[in-house]
Amino acid sequence: MELLSVVIDAINNVLRWPLVIGLLGTGLFLTIKLGFVQFRRLGHGFAVATGRYDDPDEPGDVTHFQALTTALSATVGVGNIAGVALAIHIGGPGALFWMWVTALLGMATKYSEVTLAQQYRDVHVDQDGKAWEGSVSGGPMYYIERGLGRNWKPVAMFFAFALMLTSFMTGNAVQANTVATQVFDSFGVPVWITGLITATIVGVVILGGISRIGKVTSIVAPVMAAVYVAGALLILILNIGAIPAAFVRIFSEAFNPVSGVAGTGAGVFLLTMLYGVQRGLFSNEAGQGSAPIAHSAAKTDEPVSEGVVALLEPFIDTIIICTMTGLVLVTTGAFEATAPAAVDLDASNVSIVEGSREAGYTTYLGSEAISYANGVPENGAGPRVGRFTVGIDSLFLDEAQTVPFTGTIDAATKAVLTADGQVVETFYANTVRTSAPLTTLAFERGLSPIGLGGVGRFIVLISVILFAVSTSISWSYYGDRCANYLFGTKAILPFKAIFVVMHFVGAVLAVTTIWDLGDVALSLVTLPNVLALLLLSPVLKKLTDSYFERRPWVENEEAHKKAKQEGRL
Structure with missing residues (x-):
């Protein structure tokens, strides 16, 4: 195990800076290229997500809202609880600032990758010309191959293979590991028992395919986010006087860090930036190329309409939920307490x-x-x-x-x-604590003044379980689309079987090994994806300008009203 850790650390040292530069650089380029689309079209994204423009006759498997919640179930997860805690534990409060930067630029990146995934997705039709359930496949592997040409097929295959591996680790094993660690820390339940239970739950859901996944996540995602945010909001209200000082510390230590509790000394700016960006990517997945797979299944014939829905994800995930976690950690002083x-x-x-x-x-x-x-x-x-x-x-x-x-x-x-x-x-x-147990300590300390410290522990525990299981469920779909791209439909069932097994394995492995493996996988899938986004940016610009000039959502709103009157919605 020690040798494995050394090898993983060496690979991470090589990949981490190309990842940071590629991710932030691409996000900045796309932000300027698309005219700050993440700020100008944020309101339109919320409008589309409500379903008011949904047309059931358009191709796809799930609604805009179900696609959003499926993707959010994968992004809003342990990264919001354990990832933020880990970033601040190592990089200090300033790491949260770099998570914000990653998210704001990542909104443009997420918009871009989802729009392209819709543009180049693969929709099978039957003899009557109608799409059949579960027939949509999309994602970076498709826009790399179809958008850049057949010569890029090897790159597309590499991406699909790397993302399939990522689904086993980042989207699955890390989730299981966090749940098992948290349950053991709270109740002393052996990690293998927790892993067996959560693996069974994940297996039952993912065998139902994208429709069942979409239905489950459309319920679980909003509920789990509401419970966690409500708890964090209450703590911040109780500590409202400490919030200004927390923001001052976050901004000051972003550029002049004192380093985290487990850092390597004062003034380590690059360490703070690195952990903020890495954990920001892990949390909102912008540029990673995973969420476009879920969004490809949305019912629409306008790629940009799903792109504006997708840019909501980094905003909800990082700007709102991760910020609340970070402020709770800093205002309660839990991140540097024992x-x-x-x-x-x-x-x-x-x-x-x-x-x-x-x-x-x-x-x-x-x-x-x-x-x-x-x-x-x-x-x-x-x-x-x-x-x-x-x-x-x-x-x-x-x-x-x-x-x-x-x-x-x-x-x-x-x-x-x-x-x-x-x-x-x-x-x-x-x-000291780190990962989810650190956030648990923060919630306990934050709610103790009103006698609800035990409730704080319970909120984090339930959130970790729901976040982690829903993330694994969504990531199974990402992985099976990659397996389908590489090996055809015959590979989907074997993939799901391996996925469930890896969920159990992740529960019993060392937490540091799991997170480090996840970082390697993130880098491997992100770099070819951001390269494709840069090369296809002229297509993005054309699609974006055309959509907002034509305003097709006006016609869709009428189609939606008609379908509702006919009882088809």
Whole structure:
């Protein structure tokens, strides 16, 4: 496992900066090219999403709203809870600013990729010329091949294969891992049991295809977002006086960071920017090429009409929900606080580190035994036990933290002996948190003043479960469209079987390994996609200008009213 982590980290180091430059650069270029479409057409996007322009006679499998909620179910997920926490844990509050930048530019990128996916989608028809249920396939692999020409077929195939792998990891294993970790942290339920349960739920839903997925997500997505946002909003109201200072800290540390709790020291601007952009991409998926697959199934013959719906996603996902999470973390002070926890030395998130919060922590590579006296290392600022790559101040032998540890810890094997020769496997200490447990701590602290700390834990737990399961469900559709593109319809059922298995596997693997694998997969699919968007930008410009000059939604509104009168809606 350690070798795998080293390899993954090396690949990430190569890909992360091309990803950041490609993502932000493409978003800025498209924003200017399309005349700031994400700001000028935001209102029209909301209008189309309401369904007032839906025409049931147009080709496709789902409504504009169902396509939006399916895509939102994939984007509004653990990235909003665990991803924001991870970004601030490592990059500091300033990382949230770079998530905003990614989202605002990403709105133009999301608009572009969905419009092109609609333009070049594949719609099969029967002998009567009518589209049959589940027949629509679309996404970057189609606009790369059809928009750029047959010579680009290998690139399209690479994208489809990489996104299929991404569906196993980012859209599936990460979700399962977050749920399993959160349930274990809350109730002590073994991760394999949680993984088995959620894998079963996902399997039952995805076997029903896009129609069932669309129906489920159109209910689950709005409900889960409403519950989480309501809880966060209540906390912010209770901490309203701290919000201005939180914004000041976010903006100031975006360019002059003090670094996160687990960062590598003060002034690490690139670290803060990197984690903000990476987690922003993970959260809203703009430029990744996944959401266009869901939007391709929308019932419309106007590509731009679905593009304006799609640009709502980064706005809802990052500008609204991620911001609320970030503000809760900063205003409650949870991101730099410690809380009681059991420290199992065999756990993947426990390691031997050296350094300090001011200078940053790194993994200790030495082999000498570490001596503790009264709970703290005898060598002062030297090597010590750390959790989530952050050194622990004091170790105790009992849960009440009344018996400090005195003895030695082997740095290489983590073997522990107390001063009287007893073997210890688990310590107790106040430690920092990260990922979903950190957001849980923030909600507990935020609602404790009104006696609802336990409710805060419950809100995050339920949100994590609903977010993660709905994200996995939506990502299964992305992956099966890629499998269909590469291998035909015969590959869809085997893909779904592997997808369910990977959901279970993700639940039991180390959290850091899962997230790092997800970042590699994100980079592999994003780079060819943003290249295609740049090359097809003249087509985008033409489609956009034509749509807003012709105003076809006026005619569609009449068709919608007629269909409603006839009982077809």
